[in-house]
Amino acid sequence: MSGLQVSWGAPRPERADAARNRAHLLATARDMLAESGPDQLTMDALAERSGLGKGTVFRRFGTRAGIFQALLDEIERGLQERVMSGPPPLGPGAPPVERLIAYGRARVRLLIENTEIARFALDGRQPLPSSPQTPASQMHIRMLLRQLSLDGADLDLLAIQLTAALDGPLLLYLSTDALTNAGPQIEQSLGSAWQDLIERVCRP
Amino acid sequence: MSGLQVSWGAPRPERADAARNRAHLLATARDMLAESGPDQLTMDALAERSGLGKGTVFRRFGTRAGIFQALLDEIERGLQERVMSGPPPLGPGAPPVERLIAYGRARVRLLIENTEIARFALDGRQPLPSSPQTPASQMHIRMLLRQLSLDGADLDLLAIQLTAALDGPLLLYLSTDALTNAGPQIEQSLGSAWQDLIERVCRP
Known part of the structure; x- marks a missing residue:
């Protein structure tokens, strides 16, 4: 991932x-x-x-990256809490497609609002996933996909694909110093692209 | 990405x-x-x-990883050649959706056939993209997407998302030692999951 x-x-x-x-x-x-x-x-x-x-x-x-990682973990735990017990559509109570869209948009916003922390945290990461734990994004996306009737899809692999599709553009943004000041516009573009992808994938 | x-x-x-x-x-x-x-x-x-x-x-x-990276580059150049001038559907001459599916399946096969090389090559990589060059996968996927009529999609971002969705499951596979001997079955699963994603995204 x-x-x-x-x-x-x-x-x-x-x-x-x-x-x-x-x-x-x-x-x-x-x-x-x-x-x-x-x-x-x-x-x-x-x-x-x-x-x-x-x-x-x-x-x-x-390591120094570990400090930023701990800060990022804390920020991401805030997102988890909103996902698990906050108001819909990010929290429970909305249809699954709306929750998928809201989740991606919230994750995009969170990481762009915390660009510096995310960038420095990733500085110490290995490119291959080192943790045996499944990423939170992937578990949440998998859970929402199961609530949809997607004929013939391998939901485990689709969740892995969508998690990567959500993070890929974010990683590209985080790696590009020049874009640091374009945050609000990038947030809008990445959020819309995520919504478009989810609507395409989840069309009945 | x-x-x-x-x-x-x-x-x-x-x-x-x-x-x-x-x-x-x-x-x-x-x-x-x-x-x-x-x-x-x-x-x-x-x-x-x-x-x-x-x-x-x-x-x-x-570095040692650089040796494996050079071997991987050579292998990937072989794929590029087949994409640019080999027989369809991987090469020119097939409809774009068929070429997208064939490309992902060929990339999956190539990296799984060369699991050890890919794994050792990635060992030295940074998680954030360090090269200003756009990955070959992304350029090829972008080129094929442009040939489709996808209403309202941001094709640049969709290409980034799909490139990440193709590589995400592969990176997970490459990071999982236990699966090394399950290559043919994994190749089948990842290839089908890619085909399913492309068919969903590109439905008219």
Whole structure:
């Protein structure tokens, strides 16, 4: 798959102090990002600003990309919550095609609003999927496809294809520095392209 | 997008001796692969076997993944040639939907037949597209889409989506060691899923 993965499942339980450190480090990282942008957010700077020491920062994030990955995970968990219990059409209660469209549009918006975080998070990723976990996008798309009557389709593979089709243009956008300031227009284009694809694929 | 890229364009011209070295190194690498598998194909072993010295091997390929990338490029150039001047439906002369289906099926077969090479080549890739060149798949898919009358579609974005949808399941397969021996069955599944997607998207 093309990269952007999150896990739906509950994270491994953390000890209370580890959870406190994690929350403190992420809050500090967000402050640093807001104040001085992603270039200043390094392992050393985060350790100094948080007062938690380089060892703790290293154990928690491993690499600088790991800091951005943790920030992206947190942002994506917000999307998961809206998908699972927010208002329709992103949340439950709308017809599946409308939910598919709303999901792709929300994911496009989220990643474009957080372009810098997503870009730096992906910097440390392997091109081949390294996690045995199925990406959250793919599971959600698969669940909605099952609610449709798509004659003869292999829904598992269709979900993989559509997940890649959603992330592919986003990855291209994230890799293209020149487009950073064209966010709103790109969001509109990618959202419409996703809607068009879903409407074509799901036509009865 | 999600990784597997090749360039359609002519490669940068090489000096005659550089071209000879390159051909000799690739032929040696193919021999070594056939004899003892990918694990034995290292920079040092290739230098020794080819008699060309470590400096030459390093300048030519940069990293071990670069050797596999060069082998994959060569294999993909074979596909390009069949697309541009081979018999239909992969080559010119068939209706565009048939050519789209044939292209995806040929790409699936090619990468599954060369699973080890593709896997090792991708090992060195960045998740974000690093080349300014548009992948060959995307250009070919875009060209065929233009021959169809798809109302209201943004053909550039649709080509990006379909390229990602073709490569997404392949990347998942390439990342899954356990499936290495299931090649023929996977080829059938991925080929059918691609055909199904194209038929859905291109329905009038």
